[in-house]
Amino acid sequence: MLPYLVRRLLVMVPTLLGVSVVVFLSLHLTPGDPAQVILGPKATASSLAALRQELGLDQPVHVQYLRWLRGVVTGDWGRSIQLKASVLSLVWQRFQATLVLSAAALLIAVGAGVALGAFSASRAGTLADRAAIAVSLVGYSLPPFFLGIVLQVVFGLRLGWFPVTGMLPPGGGGFRDMLPHLVLPAVTLAAGIGALLARMTRATMMDVFGQDHVRTARAKGLVERAVTARHVFRNALLPIVTVVGLQIGYVLGGAVLVEQVFSWPGIGTLAVNAILARDFPLVQGVTLVVATAYVFANLVTDVAYVLVDPRVSYA
């Protein structure tokens, strides 16, 4: 196991390098000038030129990239052009908010999705099953920004149960103050994945229900609940874990939209602004963190296989 982990961690390095090169190039190839964005429409040509020089934007692209890379390795992620602050501290602050939102969404999605799927599978073909399928189909089809606005209007404005924007009340607060703020964005972000998981769980469990060992278990006289829990659900877990692992990427991506709708102060809103402002160092920093999170999530998924399936082992 340990050599495997080390190998996987080493492979991360070229992956992240590749991502950073692609992002760096695509940013520099798209039109738009950060100096113009900073100084605004009333800037003079000479002040623009001076600023470009100060920011190193007059250097060749590969020189700019290598300079950035040297900084990252030594812990200096540069200074945001637009927000005039250290990239590392900006990204880290905002990433925490995204992690909280994503974790809550995943918990809700896995809890509700798997439960709904299992419920459906054990009552396959009944009216309840069909209703559950319909619910998951709707959840899967609704784009997050639309669902978000609907939830805002219904549960925020009409019923007044939850706040509609931000992570904390104005002026700040603690963890308890955050929980009500978390509900609507987390549910919005969870809906798509939860629905997908419900359908996955149902399909896989139905599949396992038809297998020989299940017939054997039933023949042994096990009660149906034990059959479902011990012999079906456990076996259906492997594909579910895979899907959950893959969805971590979706969650981080979906968080961008959901954060916009609910003004959640996460990395998504930061990234959108950074891209619009052609804030190269900040976009690079955000990308690096998100890509790292993504790669780690895949690693965790692979390790999770060992835990749910004794047949899988890594040498």
Place this chain on the structure above:
Amino acid sequence: MSEPRRPFDPVATFSLVARDPDTGDLGVVVASRFLAVGAYVPTAVAGVGAVASQSYVNTTFGPRAVEMLRRGASPDDCVAEFRATDDAFESRQFGIVAADGRSATFTGSGCHPWAGGVAGEGFAAQGNILAGPEVVDALVLALAAALSVGTALAQPGSRVVVGLQAEPVTLDVAQLSDYNSSRAAMEMYEGLVRFAHGSTDIEPGLAESWDVSDDGLVYTFHLRPGVTFHDGTPVNAEAVKFSFERQIDPEHPYHDTGEFPYAEFTLGVIDAIEVVDDLTVRITLKETFAPFLANMAMHAAALVSPTAVMRYGRDFGEHPVGAGPYRFVSWQRGVEVILEANPDYWRGAPQVERLIFRPIIEDQARLAALEAGEIDLAVNLPPDDLPRLRQDPRFTFAEQPGMHTWYVVFNVTKEPFDDPRVRQAVAHAIDRDAIVQAILGGTGETAVNFLPPVVWSYTDDVATYPYDPERARQLLAEAGYPNGFSVEFWVPESGSGMQQSVAMGTVIQDFLARVGIDVTIQQFEWGTYLDRVIVPFEQADSVPAMFEMSWIGDNGDPDNFLYILLSGDQFPPYGFNLGYYDNDEVDDLLRRARTITDPDERLPLYQEAQRLIMADLPVLPVDHETQIVVHSSSIRGFVPHPTGVFRFENVEVVGR
């Protein structure tokens, strides 16, 4: 004192006595579970006064109070009289409003909790056995929403939460270049002079007076003694010198503490700054420049604490220190900026204790936050929702015709727009009222003149171009284009002040097609767009024949529109005459006007220039954007400023 009689079981009761300040009407409302409460509580006589008497009701109070008021007694006299004559006085509760608006409310210590009341000019609200003071506050708020009696109710210790459109990027006043940053930052700062409330008139700020030399080249400012920045650093001549030189002198030791987008524009005309004594500073200009005082009111001329800049260096923008009505508390990136009232502000501490600025990027989300009460004030709400909000008593609209012009630039160096008749034809071909109504939803005012009406010297005595496609075709024929022509029209995807740039461009394309002008639209990202349309005269050929632009005024001076945008001296890179309009007569008027300091002498020059410009029509002004601020009705005294910043110095929060 004997035990009060208990004729009724205790039941919750609350009431409001009020006078309509406009009509003088008097009224009493009371709510209670007590049966037929209306028979006991209210008494009112037109032209005299109204009374609500409750808790353990003394039913004689109403008629006696009205009789006393009729004889000229005040509501307070009534309270004193009842206190002296009623031995169960401490179990009573009542409110009195006289026809002249004087009022009183009384809650005895024997009333069942929670009990209490509030009285102010023209109203008295009170109740007992309530959930808490918020019930009484809600009564007052309901009244305040209907009438304008709020000012008497201002609550110290209150706060206002502002919904911004985007995250502020810096709170360093010298580095501001966007509305979201300046709205969050400007209340922390003040300059030598400032713009008056709701206008661009100049009034004294940190300088109590100033002298101008006869040639208009030397300004001597006399600073207000005893004023300090929020960190205790004195506001003195050295601080003025530091604040300005930091921005304009590349050799200044603190010049590298930021980028200063408005330095050249605001302070570029300064030749030297001398400290005469601690409270006197002398500024010499490179040339006579009439709008200089107006520039001194702009944000880049606000004073910063030199101590704080020295201490925080490049991070001053995160630890801002000025001498304005509010001081910095905290800034959590992406979440909120918090300011608090400066108790030592030289004009006196503002009423609202705290200001909180939260970025809410999505218009729809900002609207939801406002409706849910999470924010108290917002701009740029979706135009489609404005009519509904106008009907909602919880919200108040504050509107201000903007110091802004959205216009189409004609590149006059290129055919066919070198011919004024073609430019005039385009103007007649476009129904600008329709654009303002249909696309902008009335959030703009159709432009008559290039200069916005809020800028002084504005005149509507200029050539006008009403929608008249027939006249357009005729002008085209006269100019030798009876069958129209083809032209490229550049449009940015979005941009500061550009409103609905794409939709407006598309409609213009459609209108022009109807008179035979075949328009091809090219869209650009804003940064790229500016790069491509702001180019020196030598490359005029690379600039399209027609493109969109907008200008937001900086200092309320006509020079800031007319000279900088349309003078032949101001081709890029010197200024922003992007279509290379060059009329010697106009240039002469504008040049003279900026060197004369007497506004009365400047006025006719500017008005003549406006007439010449609108006859030539080098640019087609389409609209002036209206700033629409929607705020909670509990906020009083908010007046939008033509420069787009928010001022809270005179704002109060009532009934919360």
